[in-house]
Amino acid sequence: MTHAPVLKVENLQTRFKSVQRGKFVHAVDDVSIELYPGEIVGLVGESGCGKSTLGRTIVGLEKASSGRVLLDGVDLSGLSGAALRDSRRALQYVFQDPYSSLNDRQTVGEAIDEALVIAGTRSPEERDRRTKELLDQVGLASAVRDRHTRELSGGQRQRVAIARSLAVNPRVLICDEPVSALDLSIRAQVMNLFLRLQKDLGVACLFIAHDLALVRQAASRVYVMYLGKIVEHGPSQELYDHPGHPYSQMLLASAPEVDPRVEKLRKGPLMIGEVPSPTNPPSGCRFRTRCPLAVDDCAKAIPPSHGLSPGHSAACIFARDLHRGKRSALLQPEASVA
Ligand SMILES: Nc1ncnc2c1ncn2[C@@H]1O[C@H](COP(=O)(O)OP(=O)(O)O)[C@@H](O)[C@H]1O
Ligand SMILES: [Mg+2]
Structure with a gap:
């Protein structure tokens, strides 16, 4: 951009x-x-x-x-x-x-009028005109005004x-x-x-x-947040198709599937455990306590963000492997549809 x-x-x-x-x-x-x-x-x-x-x-x-x-x-x-x-x-x-x-x-009209007053619109005629316009913009019939x-x-x-x-x-x-x-x-x-x-x-x-x-x-773009930090961001389609962070991968895999054929093949929840307390977050990578791929290094330092494709990066030492599909955080093979 x-x-x-x-x-x-x-x-x-x-x-x-x-x-x-x-x-x-x-x-x-x-x-x-x-x-x-x-x-x-x-x-x-x-x-x-x-x-x-x-x-x-x-x-x-x-x-x-x-x-x-x-x-x-x-x-x-x-x-x-x-x-x-x-x-x-x-x-x-x-x-x-x-x-x-x-x-x-x-009333609806009063609620919107109040917001216009706060916004500094002094003239009652102008507020009346804007109220009509706003109702229209949010798809409400003028009849709901009263x-x-x-x-x-x-x-x-x-x-x-x-x-x-x-x-x-x-x-x-x-x-x-x-x-x-x-x-x-x-x-x-x-x-x-x-x-x-x-x-x-x-x-x-x-x-x-x-x-x-x-x-x-x-x-058009998505930020994935885990325990106070952005762990991955990128264009929606790219991130959904090729997530580079184990958390994103697991979050996406455990989201309810729109396609019932895929839903049926799912064996159980993929997301294990709970978000730890942000009062005592884990050292290093905050996701490591729930991550099936975690190794000793993950506890030592907060992983830097790795660029994966234009506008897409993830903060995991295995981000490039995950992104290329060479490694997976999923505990079970991805459901496939015949
Ligand atoms: N006013 C507050 N005082 C203390 N802790 C808070 C307050 N607001 C939020 N938290 C804590 O901050 C963390 C993040 O909360 P929140 O921003 O509501 O998360 P989310 O919107 O992703 O569910 C949680 O652990 C929550 O308990
Ligand atoms: Mg919230």
Whole structure:
């Protein structure tokens, strides 16, 4: 890509005080990512890997302990007052739960109007026009404007929440599992909405999900996160077809398969064990305690990132072998379809 990233995250670290005295929860540890204008990028990993904390730190809902967040090349930590407010507005967060992110006492129109007021749209006529436009953009009929948000379905509520985020004309949306609380039947519709927003408005979207099939479909690139670190990133198709990190390989192999013929051949869960505590992460490679390929060296140092193909790299000493299919972290042979 030749143009400049709209969002650049450099060596970001977010830690929380642990319940264990004097210790810290290293939720996000030295993460660097980039988002280009109008791009949908996936962020995947098991629960507890730090995806939400990373998203929340980017938009300023959590404080980074170190590292930088740059919007259009400008470091947000160097800003204050109106400049910081404007930059923060350009970064919006869409929450997983459309039930807790809206005020039940408001009508849809009031909820969107409020967001426009916060965005500084003074003229009531202009807010009225924008409310209509936003309802249209998120695919809601103008008739829902006078309904209370509590009367809406989950999918409709999520659309209202998205309309509120769009009220400020953001450059980047951080979407934190925005469809996982929704019924299966309406997930695809809300996903299509994100695809359309990206096309129509050019909003860049960091799409956090544990549903890998969704990400594969929507995202052009993917970051895989494990225990506070990005272990692999690359173009979706390439990463899904040729993962270079054992964690990605196992995560992909244990994702529910869309094809029932493949699903039937699966013998059991491929992902063994649980994510260790980010308060006492393993030395060296953080995945080594669950990795079937781990050797002594994996405990000694954090593995550097190996470039595998354009834009694709993975932080594993065996990344090149995995990528070429010469080695596999899977405990059972890959299911094949006749
Ligand atoms: N406010 C907090 N205080 C202490 N620990 C937290 C806090 N928020 C998140 N964590 C911990 O940080 C880790 C990452 O959490 P989270 O970012 O929610 O992961 P994910 O979104 O990938 O499931 C978890 O171990 C979680 O318990
Ligand atoms: Mg989360």
